[in-house]
Amino acid sequence: MSDTIIKKLKFDDKGLIAAVIQDVDNNEVLMLGYMNEEAVRRTLKGPYVTFWSRSRRKYWVKGETSGHTQEVKEIYFDCDQDALLIKVKQNIAACHEGYRTCFFRKIEGEDKPVKIVGQRLFDPEKKYNK
Amino acid sequence: MSDTIIKKLKFDDKGLIAAVIQDVDNNEVLMLGYMNEEAVRRTLKGPYVTFWSRSRRKYWVKGETSGHTQEVKEIYFDCDQDALLIKVKQNIAACHEGYRTCFFRKIEGEDKPVKIVGQRLFDPEKKYNK
Numbered sequence: 001m002s003d004t005i006i007k008k009l010k011f012d013d014k015g016l017i018a019a020v021i022q023d024v025d026n027n028e029v030l031m032l033g034y035m036n037e038e039a040v041r042r043t044l045k046g047p048y049v050t051f052w053s054r055s056r057r058k059y060w061v062k063g064e065t066s067g068h069t070q071e072v073k074e075i076y077f078d079c080d081q082d083a084l085l086i087k088v089k090q091n092i093a094a095c096h097e098g099y100r101t102c103f104f105r106k107i108e109g110e111d112k113p114v115k116i117v118g119q120r121l122f123d124p125e126k127k128y129n130k
Numbered sequence: 131m132s133d134t135i136i137k138k139l140k141f142d143d144k145g146l147i148a149a150v151i152q153d154v155d156n157n158e159v160l161m162l163g164y165m166n167e168e169a170v171r172r173t174l175k176g177p178y179v180t181f182w183s184r185s186r187r188k189y190w191v192k193g194e195t196s197g198h199t200q201e202v203k204e205i206y207f208d209c210d211q212d213a214l215l216i217k218v219k220q221n222i223a224a225c226h227e228g229y230r231t232c233f234f235r236k237i238e239g240e241d242k243p244v245k246i247v248g249q250r251l252f253d254p255e256k257k258y259n260k
Contacts, residue, residue: 005237005240005244008244018148018162020150020159020162022159026157027156027157027158027159028157029150029152029157029159029215031208031213032148032150032162032208032213044237044239044240045240074236075236075237076233076234076235076236076237076247077233077235077237078161078162078232078233078235079225079226079227079229079232079234079235080232083161083162083232083233085159085233095208095209096209097209099209102208102209102210102213103206103207103208103213103215104206104209105206105207105208105209106204106205106206107135107174107205107206107207109174110135110174110175114135114138117206
């Protein structure tokens with residue numbers, strides 16, 4: 001029956017759909033990822049968000065190595081049926097650079113330097129380069 | 131100097147970058163749109179969000195005909211430099227179907243019907259088909 005939902009969705013010419021990941025607790029936007037049909041199916045089954053990694057060309061259960069999982073809480077799709085919004089329970093941090101959200105760089109203006117917002121929750125050097 | 135910011139961003143093979151639009155007041159995710167370099171430049175200048183409409187192949191100042199504008203308040207970009215997060219003051223509603231957010235359909239489960247969440251703030255039949 002999940003095919004009924006999946007058939008409603010429009011995947012692009014690469015077979016992908018964008019998925020906005022939002023913190024279910026404070027509504028912070030954590031990241032934007034991409035899913036193919038099977039990744040959507042796996043995410044619907046849960047308990048964790050599964051993306052299709054465009055760079056590594058494989059399924060990617062977010063947090064499978066880092067432990068920084070995203071537990072699926074609510075799933076929405078948009079009016080054009082070509083984007084998903086997934087509310088998750090985020091463990092520790094979404095960003096591999098150590099920040100809670102991947103959107104940690106703020107554009108302050110055309111002629112101003114980029115501003116880092118938020119605190120690092122872990123040191124990526126220590127986490128990934130052991 | 132905005133080119134400095136724009137040069138940091140990675141546009142895809144169609145010259146586009148995804149932009150998550152979020153309500154600055156309540157953090158609701160309103161929509162996902164796409165921008166080319168010039169649309170990013172126009173959005174940086176403000177006051178309103180400008181997309182590149184993939185279907186109509188033209189610049190699209192959101193709300194220019196409906197009045198449902200999105201006033202730019204904060205702009206972020208992500209760790210991969212291939213997505214934007216833009217916090218806006220949304221006038222009336224983001225969705226052309228009359229809902230505040232384009233993500234008004236909730237997937238309740240694999241074997242359950244889609245649930246409409248939220249109330250219509252305007253009737254799209256009356257708004258667009260005069």
